[in-house]
Amino acid sequence: xxxxxGLLGGSTxxxxxxxLRERDRYGYEIIRELELRSDRTFQLKEGTLYPxxxxxxxxxxxxxxxxxxxxxxxxxxxxxxxxxxxxLAEEKQAWTAFAxxxxxxxxxxxxxxxx
Amino acid sequence: xxxxxxxxxLQEVLLRIKFRRDRAAIRSELEAHIADRADYYAxxxxxxxxxxxxxxxxxxxxxxxxxxxxxxxSPLVGWVWQITNKLVGVFVVLNALVLGMGLSSMTxxxxxxxxxxxxxIVYQVDVDETVKLDDTVIHFTHIVYERNQTLHIIYEQFDAxxxxxxxxxxxxxISDNLGNTYVDGTGSAPTxxxxxxxxxxxxxxxxxxxxxxxxxxxxxxxxxxxxLPGGSKSE
Numbered sequence: 214x215x216x217x218x219g220l221l222g223g224s225t226x227x228x229x230x231x232x233l234r235e236r237d238r239y240g241y242e243i244i245r246e247l248e249l250r251s252d253r254t255f256q257l258k259e260g261t262l263y264p265x266x267x268x269x270x271x272x273x274x275x276x277x278x279x280x281x282x283x284x285x286x287x288x289x290x291x292x293x294x295x296x297x298x299x300x301l302a303e304e305k306q307a308w309t310a311f312a313x314x315x316x317x318x319x320x321x322x323x324x325x326x327x328x
Numbered sequence: 329x330x331x332x333x334x335x336x337x338l339q340e341v342l343l344r345i346k347f348r349r350d351r352a353a354i355r356s357e358l359e360a361h362i363a364d365r366a367d368y369y370a371x372x373x374x375x376x377x378x379x380x381x382x383x384x385x386x387x388x389x390x391x392x393x394x395x396x397x398x399x400x401x402s403p404l405v406g407w408v409w410q411i412t413n414k415l416v417g418v419f420v421v422l423n424a425l426v427l428g429m430g431l432s433s434m435t436x437x438x439x440x441x442x443x444x445x446x447x448x449i450v451y452q453v454d455v456d457e458t459v460k461l462d463d464t465v466i467h468f469t470h471i472v473y474e475r476n477q478t479l480h481i482i483y484e485q486f487d488a489x490x491x492x493x494x495x496x497x498x499x500x501x502i503s504d505n506l507g508n509t510y511v512d513g514t515g516s517a518p519t520x521x522x523x524x525x526x527x528x529x530x531x532x533x534x535x536x537x538x539x540x541x542x543x544x545x546x547x548x549x550x551x552x553x554x555x556l557p558g559g560s561k562s563e
Contacts (some may be wrong), residue, residue, distance in 0.1 A: 235404065237543075238502075239360070240357060240360075240361050241360070241361045241364040241365065242361040244361075251477065258386070258387065258388025258389070259361065259365065259386050259387050259388065260341075260358070260361075260387040260388040260389075260390070261388055261396070262356065263354075263357065263361075263393070263397060264393070264396035264397050264400055266401050267397065267401065268399075269405035271400055280461075281462040281463075285462070286363075287356075287360075288360055289353070289356075289357045289360070293511075294511065295512045297532065298511055299507070301559075312520040
């Protein structure tokens with residue numbers, strides 16, 4: 214199953230922050246990891262990752278630095294900040310609530326989405 | 329040497345970045361990505377030209393990418409950022425002058441320990457732990473814990489290639505034996521082939537008996553465990 218919706222969905226930030234919470238990564242590593250973990254569900258145009266990363270850096274959720282990877286080539290790594298960790302917790306919470314609501318609708322439960 | 333195709337893609341993106349000072353950084357980041365992706369396709373069996381073409385195609389529309397990147401690199405944000413950085417520098421210098429630190433500030437730069445008032449120190453641990461990241465050698469020398477739960481990790485950074493360290497804080501994630509992780513704090517890493525650096529963590533547990541410094545980057549993984557006298561002297 215391919216979901217081609219670019220990196221604009223609401224879950225993008227959640228996924229990026231989660232991957233960077235594990236360890237510092239550079240753009241291509243993030244794309245590869247998304248590919249591998251989602252079994253290529255997210256067929257996105259790879260360039261669209263960078264405006265999102267740069268926005269998260271502008272927002273103070275990420276910090277970037279240059280370092281050499283395993284091949285000895287310099288890469289721009291991203292590291293999650295304290296504000297990023299807090300944002301991740303909020304995004305996770307929102308996602309869990311959203312997924313639970315969708316599941317209730319799919320399961321045919323009345324009052325789904327009602328507060 | 330980038331292929332004409334790659335160069336054309338990069339130019340299409342960069343043309344849309346109005347804040348010219350950011351163009352070089354964007355260029356090298358995108359170019360590295362295309363190179364990595366092309367290597368991947370080549371390893372899958374594509375010939376060089378095909379791997380390059382697929383890698384560029386995978387990036388998507390360069391014009392749209394340029395427009396979206398430009399939103400994050402507007403000249404206004406860029407200049408505010410640069411001016412703020414300069415002002416912070418001026419502020420630090422002024423502070424040093426106002427406090428009459430003059431010469432002593434220069435020595436404290438070389439010795440971060442001198443900046444910590446002795447009366448505030450709960451404990452100090454002398455350490456001799458060395459790790460290597462690429463060409464950079466990190467030598468942890470002291471751990472100092474203050475009454476206000478601030479932990480200072482003091483280390484030296486050498487550049488084994490003698491080209492000069494990048495002035496980058498290479499200390500990884502900080503945690504303790506109690507399972508706490510610490511992300512709040514500051515770091516300083518002057519440039520030079522041998523630099524005295526400091527990472528400061530706030531809200532560090534006084535009960536922690538082990539400090540764990542982990543870096544899990546690509547080929548840059550290390551873990552250092554340092555025993556602390558926490559618990560016995562906790563307040």
